[in-house]
Amino acid sequence: MQGNVGLMLLVEWRPGARARGFARLALGGGRLKRVPGLAFAKSLGTGEGGGFGLAPSFSHHGIFASFADDAAADAFLESSLVDAYRADSVALFSLKLRAFSARGRWAGREPLAVTASAPSGPVAALTRGAIRPSRAFAFWRHATPSHRAVDRADGCLLSAGLGEAPLFRQATFSVWRDAAAMDAYARTGAHREAIRAASAEGHFSESLFARFVPYDARGTWRGRSLMQEAA
Numbered sequence: 447m448q449g450n451v452g453l454m455l456l457v458e459w460r461p462g463a464r465a466r467g468f469a470r471l472a473l474g475g476g477r478l479k480r481v482p483g484l485a486f487a488k489s490l491g492t493g494e495g496g497g498f499g500l501a502p503s504f505s506h507h508g509i510f511a512s513f514a515d516d517a518a519a520d521a522f523l524e525s526s527l528v529d530a531y532r533a534d535s536v537a538l539f540s541l542k543l544r545a546f547s548a549r550g551r552w553a554g555r556e557p558l559a560v561t562a563s564a565p566s567g568p569v570a571a572l573t574r575g576a577i578r579p580s581r582a583f584a585f586w587r588h589a590t591p592s593h594r595a596v597d598r599a600d601g602c603l604l605s606a607g608l609g610e611a612p613l614f615r616q617a618t619f620s621v622w623r624d625a626a627a628m629d630a631y632a633r634t635g636a637h638r639e640a641i642r643a644a645s646a647e648g649h650f651s652e653s654l655f656a657r658f659v660p661y662d663a664r665g666t667w668r669g670r671s672l673m674q675e676a677a
Contacts, residue, residue: 448559449485449512451519452543452658454570454619455528456492456606456667457507463534464504470531471507477527478511483518486557487511490617493607508608510572510617512557516542523664539604539667541621543570543658550574550654562659568603569625570658574617576651596620601627604667621660628657 459467470477471489478487490508513519519542522528532538544562552574596605601623608617622628665671 447485447514448556449514450544450559450561451513451516452545452558453509453511453513453519453522454539454541454543454572454606455509455511455523455531456539457531457535458537458667459505459507459534460536461505466534467507468504478509481511481518481522481525481527483514483521485512485514486552486555488552488610490608490610492609508606508619510557510608510619537666537669539665540663541570541660542662543660545656545658548654548656551652552654554652557654558656564625564657565659567624568621568660569628570619570621570660571628572617572619572654572656572658575653577616578651596631599627599631602631604670606667625657 457467471491478484478489481487488510490510492503492506492508511519511522513522523540528538543558545558545560546562546564548556548558548560550556596602596618603621603623605618605620608619610617620628622631663671
């Protein structure tokens with residue numbers, strides 16, 4: 447089943463709760479499966495500081511999920527599970543999403559139906575790949591400079607480096623002022639070279655590329671409020 451509404455949830459654990467946060471990351475998939483209206487979910491770690499790179503963070507955590515509708519997504523955000531996250535965090539950010547473009551699969555599934563048209567305002571992008579072990583060195587050689595550039599890119603409002611497993615199952619999530627800003631980053635410099643190499647050298651055994659209309663942003667991530675950044 448595909449979901450109609452996507453949700454990105456990003457958490458920074460308070461120091462005294464990091465062990466619980468790590469346990470939630472490791473065990474989160476089982477609890478998420480019982481959420482009403484849930485179509486798809488992945489519990490995700492992040493790079494150091496919630497950003498990109500090989501070193502993992504022990505204080506940041508992400509969940510990407512899709513739901514049948516807005517009501518199911520809102521019920522999850524108001525659930526005891528997310529309340530526990532909120533109580534143990536110094537920052538919790540959530541953003542609902544409707545896909546206007548999606549290509550590929552995640553764990554053999556297409557998690558989101560395309561239900562929106564391309565917007566004139568802010569856009570969000572999710573890129574997820576299962577990296578072939580034989581291509582991991584080549585992938586990271588190209589990906590690292592690309593990832594470092596995204597936070598400095600003109601028009602990038604928010605970004606996160608995410609992963610299901612170190613080195614081999616990686617995702618990037620970003621929100622942009624508009625499609626023009628996102629495309630300018632994607633088509634220039636290190637990111638363009640990373641895309642070319644991934645395609646030419648077959649870095650991924652499975653991949654998903656999706657673009658969204660973002661809405662209903664709540665909270666902060668890495669010290670940034672999306673609503674303030676977009677204003």
